[in-house]
Amino acid sequence: MEGLCEHSARAREGPDICLQQLEDGLALAARQAGIQLSDVAVVGLDTPGPASAAGLFSARGSTNFVHPAWAGFNVRESLAKRLGKPVTYLNDGNAAALWGHFVLFGANDPATSVSVIIGTGLGGGVITHGNVIKGRRGFGGELGHVLLPYQRITAINGIEPRCNCGRTGDLESLCSLTAIEKTLLPFFLEKNPYHSLNKTGNSREAAKLVRGLAENGDALCREMFHVQAQALGLFFDEMINTFDPDALIIGGGALETTADFQRWFIGEIRAGMPNQREEQADIPIHVMPNGDTAGARGAAIEALKFARYSGLL
Numbered sequence: 001m002e003g004l005c006e007h008s009a010r011a012r013e014g015p016d017i018c019l020q021q022l023e024d025g026l027a028l029a030a031r032q033a034g035i036q037l038s039d040v041a042v043v044g045l046d047t048p049g050p051a052s053a054a055g056l057f058s059a060r061g062s063t064n065f066v067h068p069a070w071a072g073f074n075v076r077e078s079l080a081k082r083l084g085k086p087v088t089y090l091n092d093g094n095a096a097a098l099w100g101h102f103v104l105f106g107a108n109d110p111a112t113s114v115s116v117i118i119g120t121g122l123g124g125g126v127i128t129h130g131n132v133i134k135g136r137r138g139f140g141g142e143l144g145h146v147l148l149p150y151q152r153i154t155a156i157n158g159i160e161p162r163c164n165c166g167r168t169g170d171l172e173s174l175c176s177l178t179a180i181e182k183t184l185l186p187f188f189l190e191k192n193p194y195h196s197l198n199k200t201g202n203s204r205e206a207a208k209l210v211r212g213l214a215e216n217g218d219a220l221c222r223e224m225f226h227v228q229a230q231a232l233g234l235f236f237d238e239m240i241n242t243f244d245p246d247a248l249i250i251g252g253g254a255l256e257t258t259a260d261f262q263r264w265f266i267g268e269i270r271a272g273m274p275n276q277r278e279e280q281a282d283i284p285i286h287v288m289p290n291g292d293t294a295g296a297r298g299a300a301i302e303a304l305k306f307a308r309y310s311g312l313l
């Protein structure tokens with residue numbers, strides 16, 4: 001089946017209610033797919049992090065999981081116990097990256113891909129031979145916190161882009177909805193006091209309007225996307241020299257836009273890349289397929305891999 005069986009987000013109320021929502025959602029999805037719950041062999045779960053590769057949330061809590069009961073909570077194990085089935089776990093960026101890779105290369109290709117998902121923050125993933133690089137503590141592919149030589153972006157001369165993680169000048173600090181709200185919008189609006197977004201009052205609401213205005217040709221909003229494209233160009237250059245990947249993939253809310261705007265944005269990313277070796281200059285840049293369902297699809301691929309590996313299928 002296609003699509004999402006969504007519940008409203010109630011993570012603020014703690015794990016119990018959310019696990020119940022997951023259980024209800026699975027039952028609903030099974031019903032819509034016309035199968036029995038007993039026919040479900042493995043469940044694939046993905047959530048925002050930070051969490052270990054096994055699905056243990058950080059003891060320090062996180063933006064998305066503020067209720068104290070989430071600190072140090074093992075979401076994968078708890079869901080597995082509740083459902084009485086094996087559950088695989090990926091963070092949401094890694095899950096979407098796995099889906100993007102799977103669509104381009106299938107499950108058994110030795111290719112390597114690097115994906116970035118531009119949302120409130122910036123998630124991502126590195127996939128090789130069909131597998132997610134999870135790393136020692138589950139932070140593999142936390143691409144938002146890779147530092148950039150952002151001083152090369154002349155349009156933001158003098159800016160100090162701070163990230164929630166405490167760093168200055170990482171990819172998320174320039175390329176995310178939060179970066180637009182906290183850094184780029186204040187910087188550009190100060191220089192353009194008569195711009196209509198100065199009248200919005202609420203900075204989060206103003207940040208959400210930027211993409212639509214950029215699509216419609218607003219010069220200031222285009223410039224913010226131009227800066228984000230240049231940041232991505234610098235970042236992808238680092239990835240090309242680290243992994244020599246077969247493909248780069250970009251997704252998330254920032255890319256849920258017209259084909260024309262996507263093409264312009266990708267062209268600007270390419271233009272923002274330092275010169276590449278001749279052999280690497282033609283690296284393809286793709287838009288993440290299937291929009292906001294990419295994470296759920298990637299989680300399902302991870303579950304399928306587990307089922308095949310462990311002989312359940």
Ligand SMILES: [Zn+2]
Nearest residue numbers: 145163165170
């Ligand atoms: Zn950061």
